[in-house]
Amino acid sequence: DSGVTQTPKHLITATGQRVTLRCSPRSGDLSVYWYQQSLDQGLQFLIQYYNGEERAKGNILERFSAQQFPDLHSELNLSSLELGDSALYFCASSVGLGLYIQYFGAGTRLSVL
């Protein structure tokens, strides 16, 4: 168990809908990262938050947004969903900025039908 909790484990929804993925980082970790894993694109970095503030953005679509709350949990919001958004979404946490060891959650599998 990595200590990073992601909910829900599975999500099935329709095109055009909006969903929210939740992540609770390991106790004491201030950085939260979101990744998308798909068969054709592999593992892609989406966005990073540190202590409530956005710190880095990767290949995140404008339809996607995230935030980190005062209790350090994070949510990834995906809207106007398309079939191509079907993927595994992982959250990871680390103690700080920089290349500290990351711990990944078990992921949320999103299926857009």
Place this chain on the structure above:
Amino acid sequence: GENVEQHPSTLSVQEGDSAVIKCTYSDSASNYFPWYKQELGKGPQLIIDIRSNVGEKKDQRIAVTLNKTAKHFSLHITETQPEDSAVYFCAASNGTSYDKVIFGPGTSLSVIP
């Protein structure tokens, strides 16, 4: 930008044999090379990493070698066990934060008892 290639995409070995996974990278400025193991239904887990000022690093049955001149690095697993079966990802980064880490496409390793 950085591009990471990984070979082979699938690998089957007999229990007790060695397994080698090779990766190449394109950005000569890359200086950090982590390896991840992803078991079925779980998120990636960092198993070993190497920085550009080191040519080889070992941790029990796992070793990683780096050839900066040729821009390639390899993961070596000796005395493989069934629990080594997983997807392995190499990655490369030219920065000091995870938003700069680019992942390879992965190698599915099967260890046959």
